[in-house]
Amino acid sequence: MLTMDFDRLGLRPGHRMLDVGCGAGRHAFEAYRRGADVVALDRNAAELDGVATMFAAMAEAGEAPPDTSAVALVGDALALDFPDATFDCVIAAEVLEHIVEDDKAMWELARVVKPGGIVAVSVPRWLPERICWALSDAYHEVEGGHVRIYRADELVAKLRDTGLRPVHRHHAHALHAPYWWLKCVVSDENPLVRAYHRFLVWDLMRRPWLTRTAERLLDPLIGKSVVVYLEKPAVVDDAA
Numbered sequence: 001m002l003t004m005d006f007d008r009l010g011l012r013p014g015h016r017m018l019d020v021g022c023g024a025g026r027h028a029f030e031a032y033r034r035g036a037d038v039v040a041l042d043r044n045a046a047e048l049d050g051v052a053t054m055f056a057a058m059a060e061a062g063e064a065p066p067d068t069s070a071v072a073l074v075g076d077a078l079a080l081d082f083p084d085a086t087f088d089c090v091i092a093a094e095v096l097e098h099i100v101e102d103d104k105a106m107w108e109l110a111r112v113v114k115p116g117g118i119v120a121v122s123v124p125r126w127l128p129e130r131i132c133w134a135l136s137d138a139y140h141e142v143e144g145g146h147v148r149i150y151r152a153d154e155l156v157a158k159l160r161d162t163g164l165r166p167v168h169r170h171h172a173h174a175l176h177a178p179y180w181w182l183k184c185v186v187s188d189e190n191p192l193v194r195a196y197h198r199f200l201v202w203d204l205m206r207r208p209w210l211t212r213t214a215e216r217l218l219d220p221l222i223g224k225s226v227v228v229y230l231e232k233p234a235v236v237d238d239a240a
Contacts, residue, residue, distance in 0.1 A: 001204055002030060003093050003122045003172050008229050010118055011036045013065060015088040018112060020077050020105075021095030025051035032070045033063055036089070039082075041075040048072040077105040085114045093122045094225065096155075097129075097146045103158060110162035115234045119164055122227040126151045128177040135184035152226045164230035171223025174215045176200065180224065 004027055011017060013035030019028040020041050028040035028051065040051050052072040058064050075081060077092070078101055090113045096102045109119050124132075129149045132139045140146040156166050179196045186193060203211045 001173070002026060003225050003227060004091055004120050005170065005227070005229075006030060006034065008118075008168055009089050009091070009120060011089055013068070016086065017089040017091070018080075018082070018087045020075075020080070020090065020092040020109065021098075022051060022072070023047060023093075025054060025072070027091055027093055028070065028072075029054060029058065031089075032058060032068060035065045035068050037068060038070040039087075040070070040072045041077075041080075042072075043074065043076060045074050048074060077108060080108045080112050082112045084111055085117075086112045088114055088117045089120070090117070091120045093120075094124070096121060097123045097148055097150065098144060100147055102148070103161075106159055107162050110159075110164050110232060113232045115232050117232050118167075119159070119230045119232065120227065121155070121159065121230075122172070122225045123150045123155060125171060125223055125226045128180070128222055128224050131177075132180055132184050135181060139180075139184050150226075152228070155226070156228055156230075159228065159230055164232055166228060166230050168229040170227055171219040171225065172227055173224040174218035174222045175203065175211065177222045177224045 011031060011034050015036045017031045017036045018039045018041060019031070022028050022040035022042045024047060025040050028038050032038045032055065040048070042048050055070040055072065064070065077095060077099060090109050092109060096105060099105050109121070113119050124146065126149055129146070133149065152169060156169070160166060179200060182196060183193055
């Protein structure tokens with residue numbers, strides 16, 4: 001399940017992409033398939049073992065171009081261990097809402113992307129997230145859980161302060177919002193929750209036109225995530 005629109009990332013074979021807080025690696029895998037040199041970074045070493053295993057399996061199966069690289073690294077979003085202007089594209093999907101010093105992480109994202117490169121960030125959207133917080137304290141009062149709820153304009157303003165220039169935004173995963181609301185009300189073992197989860201898995205695998213159309217129409221209303229795309233301005237030659 002991809003949150004980012006890869007057509008907007010501008011990735012081309014040979015580009016370098018950093019996936020900050022990669023989790024299970026869904027976006028990193030797609031970038032690797034498209035021929036990017038990928039660094040998947042996360043604080044969870046155990047989860048990164050699975051990402052590295054998948055990278056190796058993809059290479060063996062020929063799912064990525066043979067001259068493309070992909071590595072999984074343990075790292076900290078507040079102190080990215082890369083030189084300035086290293087990557088053509090940097091993404092952070094559903095990460096910033098977990099970080100207390102989110103402004104510091106945003107500056108790091110902007111620092112390591114090249115001039116002319118793209119930074120893409122997604123966070124839970126304000127209204128669906130506010131409903132989850134209202135329905136269940138346990139939803140967010142967990143170690144490593146969500147520490148804030150963003151309004152889209154607030155998120156864009158904070159990213160703009162790093163010198164990035166917003167170029168687009170959209171919403172995603174409308175069909176997932178009711179699932180999380182339901183989970184906040186009843187337990188994971190409830191038959192309704194389990195049935196809804198099966199539906200989401202079926203939809204992910206089959207992607208029928210009916211649910212794809214429904215989600216496209218519902219995304220502006222109840223999309224679970226807001227996604228923003230920003231460009232790092234190219235360096236201007238003052239002598240020109």
